[in-house]
Structure formats: C-alpha cells, structure tokens
Amino acid sequence: MTAAIETTKLTKWYGRSRGVIDVDLVVETGRIFGFLGPNGAGKSTTIRLLFDLIRPTGGSARVLGLDVHRDRLAIDRRVSYVPGELALYGELTGRQLLTYLGNLQGSVDGAYRDKLIERLELDPTRQIKSLSRGNKQKVGLVAAFMIRPELLILDEPTAGLDPFVQLEFEHLCEEARDEGRTAFISSHQLPEVEHLCDQVGIIREGRLLAVESIASLKERALRRLEIDFGGSVTAEAFANLPGIRDLRVDDGRLNCTVMGSVDALIKTAARFEVHNVRSIETSLEEIFMAYYGSGDGIAAAGAGEEASHAAA
C-alpha cells in the first residue's frame, strides 16, 4: 500500500542555517499522525517541502506516491493544507473565499461545505479581516475539509480554537480516518494531539528523532511529583524505586520526577502520613529534553521499539 507521505533523507538548509536534516518519515494512509516538536524544530519546513513551496537541499519526498515537484497538480487535487501562519484574503468574506478556493479546486460538494460551516459555527458572511484568529482558523479548516482530501496536512491547526470547535475538529479528523483518509497534524503541544493521534513523529533541531505510537510515548511520559508528608521522611526510602529521577527530600517535602508508572512511588509514600500530593504532567518540551536532549537521547530513540519508522 502506498504511504500517504514518504520522505527519504529529506534535507533543507537555508544558506548555513538549518531547516531539516535527513528526515526519513513514513506516514501510512488511514491514520492520524501527529508531527511533534518545539517551535523552530523544522515542522513547517517539512510541510512546506511537501507542498513544493521550498525545494530540498537533498533527499526527496513523495505524497500519495507522487513526486512533490513533478506531480504537483495531481497532489494538489487530492491533498489539502492549513498553514501554520494561516493568511487568507482579508477583503473577502468567508463564503467568497470558500467559493474562490472551491473554484480553484474544480468541484466542491456545496452541501457538504455548508454542513462544515454549520458544524464549526463559522459565520461565512463576515469579511475575513474582521475575524478573530480562531474564526479565521475555522475558514481554513472548512476550506481544507470541504474538498474531502485523501490527505490533510494541518500545521498547528488548533491554535486559537475554542474547546467546542477543537472537539468538532477532532471529530472531523476521526471521520476522515474512518473513511480511510489520512491526517498529518503538526503541534508543539503533546496534550493537544495525544488523544487524537494514532502515532506521532518527534522532530527536534531539524532531525526526526522517533516515530512512536501514542501508547508507547505515554508510557515514557514524565511526571513531576511533589509530596508533603506529616513527619520527616528520608530520601533513601524512595531512592531505589523504578523510574525515579531528580529525587530531593527536605523538611518533609519530597520532589521527584517519575518516568512511566507512579504506582511504586505512591505505594511507598502511603507508608507515611501524606498531607498533599501534587502531580505536574511534564510538557512535551520536557519529554524532549529528557529523552532527546543529548546525543545519547538520539541513540536511545534509535534503539526504541518503534523508533525512526512507522512499522510498515
């Protein structure tokens, strides 16, 4: 089966500054794929390479089995795109813009488009320049979904959306997946996409570090815990628990980072008088730093169970 996206050693340098380096990415069809990385990691660069807006310094990319440069128009008919810095023609109303883009596409199911407008609660009569960021984003999403593309490439699509619209957006993605279509969603925030995606690719400083299923990533999620005890406790009691890092105990307060399950820590803590427990789920950024922050991290990712390639 043809992959929705397949890049081979995809590399982009802007002069001497890094875009992306040797990205080997395979996204299978019929999935919701999260493309995760901190700002400036190369997510948008990768996406713009897929749309032939910028040209690779090295390597190659195929979308739906087609060459991103040579087969450009064939890809454009089947793939839609919501850019990260979404800019639309401000002088048009939402409806006018959707009409224009629909005409460029060729044919659009008007009834389906209107249903999308309704579902996302977009007011299509307003000029785009008068819309808030979130409402502008809705126009972009309707435009992307209305052509029923085989592949949706969405760069930070949920920025500015209110929770209701975000939920509706997720439903739309899931419906697309259930129809065998593919969504490729970039984000710098794991919580935003973790319940939506089947699989994530992690990019940092231009390099694709790993492709993992959400389940396996969550197992490796880090939590910071802070426990206040009634009496004094010693660090030794906790030091040898599995997955414990950065342990610090002073004056009845324990601070630590736990990788994976907190079960052992909680059971150990229960032997003492516990006044309060605070758990802070670490941001994706911190997971990056913990796993991929150093050269070792990259090697570790390479050895990971689902590392570097989606299981084909």
Added chain:
Amino acid sequence: MLLRNVFTKTIRDLRWPTFWVALGCGAMTGYFALLFPTYSSLFDFNAMLEKMGPAAKLMGASLGDASTLIGFLHIELFSMMLPAGMIAFAAGMASGFTAGEESRGTIDVLLSYPVSRRRLVLEKSLAIVIGCVVTAAVVWVFAIVGAALSASELPPDSLAAALVMLVLLGLAFGAIALAISAGTGNRGAAIGIAVALMVAMYLIDALANVVDGLNTVRPLSLFRYYMGGDPLRYGLNLADAAVLAAVAVAFLAFSVVLFERRDLAA
C-alpha cells in the same frame, strides 16, 4: 462571478486601482482636449517653445506642433505625464502579483490548490494587460469627447496608435517589475528599480535631443520606441511596437522561470 480563477480574482483586485488610474489619466487628457482652444488663443505655444530652445526639447522627446491639439497632447501628456502614470500603475500592480501573495502569506494556501506557479504568473499578468487596455480606452474616450466638445481636430486613429504604444510601454515596465519581484520576493525593490529605470531611460531619451553623445545609448531606452516613431502624427510604428512587446514578453517569461525556481517566503 469574479472568483472563478486567478485571472478573474486579479481583475477583481485591480478593479479599483484601474478605475482611479483610468479616471485620473482620462480626466487629465479630457481636460486638455476640452480647454485646448482657450489655451491656444491665449498663448502662442510654438513661439514659447522656440524661446525655450533646448529646454523645450527636453520636455518632449520629439516636439510636436503645439498649435494643433494632437501636438499639444504630445508635449503636455504623452511625453511624460501619461507614461509615468501608466508605468506606475503597471509596475506597481505587477510587483505585487507574486511578492504580495508572499508577503501577505496567502501564497501557501493558493499554491496548495491545483494552480501551478506558471499559471499564477500568467493569469495575473493577463489581468494587468486588461487593466492597462481599459485605462487607455478610457483616456481615448475622454480625449475624443473633450475634443468634440471644444470642436478641436483629433484624429481618433492616431490617438489610438499613441495609446497602444503607451500600453506597451507600461506593460514592458510592468514585466520588468514583475520579474524582479518574482525573482526576489521583494516588492519594494521591484518598484524602486522599475521607477529608477524609467527615470534613467526617460532622461537618456530626452537628453539625447540635445546631447549628441547620448545617441549611442539611446536605443537602450524604451522611451525611444515609445514615441520615437511619433505615432500621434504617423500612426503605429510596428517595429517600435514589436520591440516594446518583445521586452514585455521576455521579462514575463523571465518572471515565470525565476518564480518557478525559487523557495517562496513563509
């Protein structure tokens, strides 16, 4: 419906600029045509020009006979005002065709639809051709009406010939500006260079009337081809028109090639 494709959308984008430029150029021309009899009864233009000597030659590339309306329009409008207006219009608009989409950031969405970069450039360029032709047509109508109202003689075919040259001159500079902006993404540079080029070429052509040494470089000036054949008196000079058209087409082709090769701004 003006949202059918890139061409019609560009027509839509250009409708107000075209309206104002056409109105401005048309009103100016109509005004001169209307008031020409009054002016010429008050002043003896030819005598004035003679007194001015070389300075007068600088004002008009090839001096017409100011005692006729057509000669008067040549000196007053076709030598400087109208070309400046037409070039500013064509170059100003064309410089924004690709660079404007890039700086606004709309290029990402636009090109993610089945529109090739080549088609984007060509369809937008076709729209500015329409804009320039409409402007020239409006000028023609205002001039003819003004001349009719003031009972001045103005041969419609000679006027049309001069306006054809005006459109071609505008399009040549428009294509130059387009090529610079398509090749660099920098609209400001495109306008700046096009205007600087216009001034330099104008000066070369005007000064060549008084400075013999400039005659060797005179063929480099597009103004040479624009009014060099004196279309207001002798009608359309096909060779001159072909030179301007060739420059426009060459720079348009150049624009496509440059734009197709480039990394587009994010």
